[in-house]
Amino acid sequence: MTIYPRHLLALASDAAAQRLIGARVTRGSGPNARSGRIVEVEAYFGRDDLASHARFGRTKRNAVMFGIPGVAYVYLVYGMYNCLNVVAEVEGQAAAILIRAVEPVSGIAEMRAARLDTALQRAVRNGREAADAARRRIEVMADARLAAGPGLVCDALSIDRRDDGHDLCDPDSDLRLELPGDERLPPAVAGRRIGIDYAPEPWRSGAWRFYVASSPSLSAGPAA
DNA sequence: GCAAAGATTTGCT
DNA sequence: GCAAATCTTTGCC
Numbered sequence: 228m229t230i231y232p233r234h235l236l237a238l239a240s241d242a243a244a245q246r247l248i249g250a251r252v253t254r255g256s257g258p259n260a261r262s263g264r265i266v267e268v269e270a271y272f273g274r275d276d277l278a279s280h281a282r283f284g285r286t287k288r289n290a291v292m293f294g295i296p297g298v299a300y301v302y303l304v305y306g307m308y309n310c311l312n313v314v315a316e317v318e319g320q321a322a323a324i325l326i327r328a329v330e331p332v333s334g335i336a337e338m339r340a341a342r343l344d345t346a347l348q349r350a351v352r353n354g355r356e357a358a359d360a361a362r363r364r365i366e367v368m369a370d371a372r373l374a375a376g377p378g379l380v381c382d383a384l385s386i387d388r389r390d391d392g393h394d395l396c397d398p399d400s401d402l403r404l405e406l407p408g409d410e411r412l413p414p415a416v417a418g419r420r421i422g423i424d425y426a427p428e429p430w431r432s433g434a435w436r437f438y439v440a441s442s443p444s445l446s447a448g449p450a451a
Numbered sequence: 452g453c454a455a456a457g458a459t460t461t462g463c464t
Numbered sequence: 465g466c467a468a469a470t471c472t473t474t475g476c477c
Contacts, residue, residue, distance in 0.1 A: 269458070278458075280473095288473065306470035308459050325458055349461095349469085360462090378459050422458050447460080 228253075231404035233396040236296035236315045240322040243296070243315040244270035245437050248415045251405040252311070252329055254384040261337050261384055262405070263329030263374050264412075267438040267445050269420045271312075273321035278426035281321035292321040297396035297404070301381070301388050307349070308378030309387050313395060313404065327421070327436070329374045330444040331383070338373045338383040339365065345382045371443040416440045421448035 231250055236243045253262040271279040273292075280289040280302070291300045292314055300312040300323045312323035331338055343365050350361040374383040381387065386402065395404045417434040424431060438445055 271458075280458080283474070286473080302458085303470095303472060305457060305459050306472065310458060312458085323458095327458085352469090357462095364461090376459070420458070425457080 228405045228407060230398040231297070231396055231406045233295075233297040236313060236324075236396075237317055238315065240270040240272050240315045240324060241435050241437075243313075243322075244268045244324045244435070245415055247313065247324055247326075247404075248437055248439060249407065249410060249412045251332065251407060252326060252380070252384060252402075253405050254386070254402050255334070256401075259334060259337055261334030261341075262332045263338075263380070263384070264332055264407075265326060265328075266330050266442040267326075267328035268436070269325040269327055270315070270435040270437075271323050271325065273316070276430055278420060278423035278430040279321070279323075281323075285321070289321065291392045292323050294318055294392075297394060299386075299390050299393045299395050299402065301386060301391040303388060304378070309381035310377045311381055311384075311386050311390075325377060326380055327377045327448070328438070328442070328444050328446045329380055329383075330442055331370050331373050335370050335373070339368070339370075341385050342368075342373055342379070342382050369443070375444045376446040376448075413439055413441055421446070 250265050251262050273281045281292050295318045296315050298314045311326045314323050316322035346361040350358040374380045415437040418436045419432050420436045
């Protein structure tokens, strides 16, 4: 498996997002490495995109969006879930691609264990019964659903804000993007982005979410 | 300094 | 189908 070439991300954010479908996100190396096939992404543009974090200009949080392509932009949403983005376009031009869902390929048992870890941490506040319920739910969950959402991708691959700013196109990186050799996937379909109804048109309805319609691992977002 | 809302997920009515 | 959980970041006083 070769590393994902950085130049494929130095494109307009939507073009880079479409090409990212089918690529792998990999955590770790060796027999316990966790890897998943990207099946759902969303493209976010720079200052003009009123649904993008870059709409406020450069801030402490979104600084890496303005940097070189291929770097991870990781942020916390709703005080609870991490979201993984891949920086796109050229340096100085803010853009990022949100990884919304991946189909587990290897290290599936490790992904499930990681999901269990984070779920138990959250459930423990609500008592032992809630923790037991969470445990049972994740133990019987289908492999394909382990990373079927932006927050779940990060839970399954143990991604948090410590990964913010790390280079995903470095073959020695613990968290990286890889390009499978000759894998054929059905073409990606385009739809509106999820969870940005606060944005005005055309940003609200623009078709900048791309996904493999037949994948069993899509996020539970509206009409995915 | 303080109030408000968010690129989500889960559980309950 | 709806609302809570939870905390960082942003916006306004």
